[in-house]
Amino acid sequence: MKACNSESPTPKSTEISTVGPAKIANPIAFGRFVEEDDAVLVNISRRTVEGNPKSRKKPEHIYFEPAGPRDKIYYDPSKTKCAVVTCGGLCPGLNDVIRAIVMAACHEYKVPSVLGIQYGLAGFVPEQGYDVVELTPSFVSRIHEFGGTVLGSSRGPQDPEVIVDALERMNVSILFMIGGDGTMRAAATVVAEIEKRGLSISVVGLPKTIDNDINYVSPSFGFDTSVETAAMAIKGAHVEATGAPWGIGMVKVMGRDAGFIAAQSALSCQEVNFCLIPEDPFDIHGEKGFLAALDERMKRRGNAVIVVAEGAGQDLLAASGKADASGNVQLSDIAALLKKEILEHFGKQGIEATLKYIDPSYIIRSVPANANDRIYCSFLGIHAVHAGMSGRTGLVISRWNGRYVHIPMAVVTRGKKRINTCSNYWRAVLESTGQPVTMKND
Amino acid sequence: MKACNSESPTPKSTEISTVGPAKIANPIAFGRFVEEDDAVLVNISRRTVEGNPKSRKKPEHIYFEPAGPRDKIYYDPSKTKCAVVTCGGLCPGLNDVIRAIVMAACHEYKVPSVLGIQYGLAGFVPEQGYDVVELTPSFVSRIHEFGGTVLGSSRGPQDPEVIVDALERMNVSILFMIGGDGTMRAAATVVAEIEKRGLSISVVGLPKTIDNDINYVSPSFGFDTSVETAAMAIKGAHVEATGAPWGIGMVKVMGRDAGFIAAQSALSCQEVNFCLIPEDPFDIHGEKGFLAALDERMKRRGNAVIVVAEGAGQDLLAASGKADASGNVQLSDIAALLKKEILEHFGKQGIEATLKYIDPSYIIRSVPANANDRIYCSFLGIHAVHAGMSGRTGLVISRWNGRYVHIPMAVVTRGKKRINTCSNYWRAVLESTGQPVTMKND
Amino acid sequence: MKACNSESPTPKSTEISTVGPAKIANPIAFGRFVEEDDAVLVNISRRTVEGNPKSRKKPEHIYFEPAGPRDKIYYDPSKTKCAVVTCGGLCPGLNDVIRAIVMAACHEYKVPSVLGIQYGLAGFVPEQGYDVVELTPSFVSRIHEFGGTVLGSSRGPQDPEVIVDALERMNVSILFMIGGDGTMRAAATVVAEIEKRGLSISVVGLPKTIDNDINYVSPSFGFDTSVETAAMAIKGAHVEATGAPWGIGMVKVMGRDAGFIAAQSALSCQEVNFCLIPEDPFDIHGEKGFLAALDERMKRRGNAVIVVAEGAGQDLLAASGKADASGNVQLSDIAALLKKEILEHFGKQGIEATLKYIDPSYIIRSVPANANDRIYCSFLGIHAVHAGMSGRTGLVISRWNGRYVHIPMAVVTRGKKRINTCSNYWRAVLESTGQPVTMKND
């Protein structure tokens, strides 16, 4: 019986900090303001709601604060300057988030200025010499039709003191940081430095991850688009596999520690026979190993499609020992290993398998957001502006149980989300692929 | 102050009926079975969870039963015959649902036969002479790459006695009905007739609506795809509007009683200036009316894009008095009225406006499902099979608060979902379009 | 035996005028210049090449001048100002042509200024008050990713004197006119006025038509893209037709006098059963008429897809008597007539046909150009600049027999291209649809 991955850890506190009391009437013209006692239950299954029936202890209910406009805001819009920065790798929807922030700040709150910090946190460092961009509604008007980020991005942290110096120098009141868990951790240090200096600067995070592996962010923006694009590559692999005798199509997709793209695109295509993810270790050789299962499939059906997440099977490879500027360990190439092993396996039997390998790589993250992600990103950006204007800080905007919520940065940076290999979700993948429940020799 | 639409009515009972006790061990090989006391809270805001703090009454919690496989099932798979029928208008994803049902029944439960009833409920009527199709895994293998339904569809009810006669004659144990609220009401009468006859036949519904207007189905399958397609038409309207002096692009989209497609595609495009929906009545003339607002926009910016749901502004038109076979009243043509009024309005001022009208009509519902809908439909189909095999009946499969659930048919057919015009969602549309909060003269 | 449409009329003269002798060395750095005696044979079939074997007369060979850079140019690039105008209805690729002209003029010839005239010929008229746009390489850099024209367009002629006044006032040396046959006729009057005044201004035309009906332009730019988009609508009609009992899908596409879009998209889809075009008159009633053929198809196969060009069957309708600003007679609605007749025809037999009508209208002309058209438009724009810089005037750029050529404006405006209904091309359409060779009762 294999071990399951645990779910996201229950947050201890979901309270959101503020830079000060909100006293100014919100100028936005219409709609309902979020009511003070409104809150979104985090865990909605009956057991958590009702608590242990045998215990006398009242069940403890944990809530997230709903996102949305408040009737009182902290910052005086006419004197507020905002700044936006995009960090880490590209992801579909970055321009949509930027656009939504600018539109909401300028049109709803009439904020006079939104600055764009170029090339990630490096853009705060004077020595780098990157200009700051004035993000006007007209400038951002059509950027959502392009992939990538109009601001540029870069990896790696920067000194929080340098960042806060820059914020002070530029008179920024609200900083919107779009980035991965590394960026959210950097954001927390910026918040601490701001607090230390006693400044009234809000920092609002917008969690970004092509791997969909951030806790309580479900799914992350751009994920749907990247799955759609990965599915196209898989479709190609299927065509190649069925177009040759002993045809095998193999596709490597992103997914360092979590196999969401691999699993979701396998579900979407319905033509995948093996989905290999980091959360589900496997053996290559042995009676129950991957090659045995592939051998069985090939002899039964004559072709196979394999989708492998880049982080799958890393235990089978020598560690590369290298890391990128964000501190991500450079992965060893599981696809190369599998390719070699597969061809050898069939070669020994005198069978010349035709293996076609496709690595869509950056194609899946550089496309513009699809309609679904476009709308999602708009809401994230709008809600980030509402949160910032209300004086909230140290939080991220997310969607949970179908509602937009505020989550403390500390909650989303504690660990990473994984596919639970005991879940119905993973079972659906196994059903769809028809691969063995485990390819581990006990 | 305009009236808001109320939210979906709170269900009175969420209990699911069964045709008998489930006593057979579930043969599916892996994954966790749904535990008996698991349940999904329907309303997850703090007030409902905690109840009125001033009252001593314990808050009442309403749950939906989670979808998924049970450890015991009712039907003996080796003796089970399933049937699938698709009813009403087309919708992206129908073939995906059919495929998922067949794959889950045949591969997971080893059910020997799944029948396809052709052309909707008419397919049950011997006089119509439609053959029944044997839906094998090989037959359905690639149907998800095509739009529409491989079974064909038709509108209108049929005598439940005739339907149950046919089910008896064909020895069907589980009937999967894919259709709109009319179909779900028909399903309820079939359930009643089955019960009256004391038969062991389960009926599982899969709610379908291009308009996304079914209660507790959020969103309905295919909606995402249709929005994506509608967005393409709107993009064309934007190009036309900006390509001519005094250019106006107008797009009519589906949405009889609810403007979800109009609103969602407006959000997705970010280039719409007026979004007209059934839920938000407007005047054409008068100081605050639509023409005044359009006039202001045109004189300020020189062009405008209008998206109008087919059901918008019906109070401005003489009722057509006709209805289709499903009982849907035939709508009067709001787009034709608007076109006439707009050209007259500017004509009187000596301005020759260039109005380009686009009606994507059936294009948006006949496309194949996108990746997102494809996955959604797969899960709906799989869960329908789990529900049916467990002996449940009279229910529909839906997703609520991010989880797949069982909902009694009576709950989803009570009224229709509407856009709440006081919600943050509608406010986001208004922000995105920049149209007045109301275009009603008091 | 029905009459065939004749081919494009043989041009009398293919000589291109110039504003003066080209004496300046061409500054472009690389590539081969077009040699003086190079020429492209217009009619390449053996009979034309060899002439009548029985006659002693030497065969007369007609050539088009090849497009491309000349070693000598007329205009001194450093003192040259260009202008671009887009006229008439939208068409995929307009922005690509504009971009290519600007890039070639600015980068290859180092022309200091390219002006954009807004909203068609109206942009030359001072009373209209449209600003002139400075088209820099940076401004046009990404416009090809959008449909439509960044300059705007309008219909209708303007006084050539007013246009030449404006060209003189702005010091324009080369005017690039992108438009249909009406625009090319207007261009000819501008050329005449320039000549009358003895000015050194070149006018180069780029023929545009969504209907692909200009002589010696084969195909026109954007045609491929519009066919691709029309095909999508037809695919939808096919899905609808096969998704209902007695299902009929009908799509109306552009094509006022020529059915190229209808025919080409029918060939592309391979799922069309009737393709109705202006060149092939048909009867609705009678033994051989359309309804009889449709009746036969429906009873044999149960569904049908009809593609009808907007200009088809106009003889069956009362003339509308109206015309648009370009002088195009407003067509009567053949689709509405067909719909009515079809439903009546089957209704009389007690059959309730399900007819789904799709009019993609402006969607097919407002999309961005596909890869193929993008390249085509680039070459058209580049060659237009080469032609203009060499001092040529009164010509259009086209592709003939696979090569880019110069054609006198008079040649392309003489009559319109039609589908030859005796050609192998039309036969391929008939084969693909399976419709009768004629639906005319003798």
Place this chain on the structure above:
Amino acid sequence: MKACNSESPTPKSTEISTVGPAKIANPIAFGRFVEEDDAVLVNISRRTVEGNPKSRKKPEHIYFEPAGPRDKIYYDPSKTKCAVVTCGGLCPGLNDVIRAIVMAACHEYKVPSVLGIQYGLAGFVPEQGYDVVELTPSFVSRIHEFGGTVLGSSRGPQDPEVIVDALERMNVSILFMIGGDGTMRAAATVVAEIEKRGLSISVVGLPKTIDNDINYVSPSFGFDTSVETAAMAIKGAHVEATGAPWGIGMVKVMGRDAGFIAAQSALSCQEVNFCLIPEDPFDIHGEKGFLAALDERMKRRGNAVIVVAEGAGQDLLAASGKADASGNVQLSDIAALLKKEILEHFGKQGIEATLKYIDPSYIIRSVPANANDRIYCSFLGIHAVHAGMSGRTGLVISRWNGRYVHIPMAVVTRGKKRINTCSNYWRAVLESTGQPVTMKND
């Protein structure tokens, strides 16, 4: 001054062989038959048509025979059996060609049987055990919606005696061979073997090459589709390049000996800065080398997009010495070399360039054909049937100067088509990229 590549060699003979005299009246119902003396001039420039004006020698005109139906055919349709085989690597449009052959044979000529040979020439070899497929109109009806080939394919030659044995055994009258130049050479040996045995079997070739490098095939089917798909990958590279400081996007595309995909997709994207092809050798180092040019671009604009054909710069690499089953030499990896050199070049200057490498590989050849290729493939298939039925053999179907023609196999297999680096076409690429005319030192 660098050397140009020569154009395709002038064919010595363009006469098409037949298996015997065509005496049977063609049964197809409509359209014009090709007239006996019709012919398409091969070289249409004035000099070839007129001949040397100084010489008294009459110019020699070379013609291709036009494709199309003849009034007399050789095979009696009711007794004719056809066979289709697809060989070599996949290419968009294979299924469209198969479909068109089946439809034309069965519907136009009422041929009773079209056989599908599976997995290329290997399918003729009894030892391989591949079943022959009966290709009915119903079987092929929707195959054009899928990429790849429904018949499967394989590489490598087979003994022509074995192939002809199989044709005799199966009573095949006409064999349609779809494949690259290797396949066309194999076809020629099959034709020779048939002739040697005195059999009445026609062999008609349909030239296929993803690289577009077959003489007198312009362009090859599927090329347009693959360019469209490659353009998508390049767009991603552009997004990545502009999204990072010192960003470089590099895309490798197919093109073993000819850089058509690289050049065409660079033209299509307009965002490529370096296009490296086999026909244009370059140095990496040195004053005029690639790195110097890249360095200049990077310092001027901050980013660059590079498209490299897989066969470019092979002289810079050690030969791999390996070959695949078709005899294609395995190329060394130019992209890996460039990546290493680029990072080192900037690394030495203390600049950390961000190089994102994308290899779309098989994605670009496994997609379904676009509308344009779909129509092209239909005509190729139809004309192949006309040619075969008329008793012609040893020919291929192609399009030349805009007309469909018959070309002897020997003409298309003599050498391969290359990009002429002195042509206006290549100059347009250089203009579009802005790269130096040559990156060769001296």
